[in-house]
Amino acid sequence: MNDGNGPGPRAETNSAPQAGEDGADVLDPSASATPVADRIRNRLLRAGRRFHANDNISSLLEEGEVDEIQAEVEARMQDVLRALVIDTDSDHNTRDTARRVAKMFVKEVFRGRYLPAPPVTEFPNVSRLNELMIVGPVTVRSACSHHFCPIIGQVWIGVLPNEHSALIGLSKYARLVEWIMTRPQIQEEAMAQLAKLLQEKMQPDGLAIVMKADHYCMQWRGVKDMDSKMTNSIMRGAFLKNTHLRREFLSLLSGESR
Numbered sequence: 414m415n416d417g418n419g420p421g422p423r424a425e426t427n428s429a430p431q432a433g434e435d436g437a438d439v440l441d442p443s444a445s446a447t448p449v450a451d452r453i454r455n456r457l458l459r460a461g462r463r464f465h466a467n468d469n470i471s472s473l474l475e476e477g478e479v480d481e482i483q484a485e486v487e488a489r490m491q492d493v494l495r496a497l498v499i500d501t502d503s504d505h506n507t508r509d510t511a512r513r514v515a516k517m518f519v520k521e522v523f524r525g526r527y528l529p530a531p532p533v534t535e536f537p538n539v540s541r542l543n544e545l546m547i548v549g550p551v552t553v554r555s556a557c558s559h560h561f562c563p564i565i566g567q568v569w570i571g572v573l574p575n576e577h578s579a580l581i582g583l584s585k586y587a588r589l590v591e592w593i594m595t596r597p598q599i600q601e602e603a604m605a606q607l608a609k610l611l612q613e614k615m616q617p618d619g620l621a622i623v624m625k626a627d628h629y630c631m632q633w634r635g636v637k638d639m640d641s642k643m644t645n646s647i648m649r650g651a652f653l654k655n656t657h658l659r660r661e662f663l664s665l666l667s668g669e670s671r
């Protein structure tokens with residue numbers, strides 16, 4: 414350490430002494446070697462932002478950092494393979510596994526953490542639709558936060574618009590579902606995130622979501638129950654107050670999901 418004689422500026426972060434200000438502390442040679450994940454984590458902490466597995470952190474990422482994250486995950490994944498005592502030098506099957514898994518996590522199955530929300534145009538309810546609309550089934554592909562095992566299922570969305578609600582195109586529901594689900598998830602939390610997102614975009618009188626999914630952490634490992642599906646629902650607004658509406662939604666679904 415050369416803190417005593419150097420005129421260099423001191424980073425103001427109190428927790429991580431080597432964090433620097435995103436590499437601006439050029440007098441500290443370790444600053445440029447700060448792993449990108451630590452750099453971003455410090456930024457999130459300073460901003461007071463939560464970064465759980467199913468949180469989106471795109472607004473605090475800078476240009477090129479998603480690729481840097483992918484490179485760091487690849488290096489760490491290579492360490493995991495080494496820890497599993499797999500000879501990736503002579504085993505041609507696993508030689509590129511670290512790279513493949515890193516790409517799969519960052520650019521595919523967990524990309525909903527790193528990318529901003531898909532652009533969705535809302536349009537005014539000119540025909541003043543106020544009847545129950547059901548969208549679905551929309552295919553859900555996610556992974557559980559506990560084991561990173563796939564969750565594959567379907568979701569149905571019921572919307573009761575009012576004359577002031579914004580409407581979104583049918584295909585856009587699937588894109589919003591995908592954005593929420595391409596993160597390590599817990600089914601109930603995924604549903605709550607989706608409900609919040611749709612509520613904000615559309616401001617309907619009522620919103621209902623049902624999700625039915627296979628959790629591979631229960632089929633591939635653990636209890637190894639191939640038939641267990643998890644179904645849960647979330648109701649907002651009119652669907653909470655109006656039992657007739659709720660029954661109508663659920664009965665239309667039971668006809669469809671059979």
Ligand SMILES: [Zn+2]
Pocket residue numbers: 557558559560561562630631
């Ligand atoms: Zn699990």
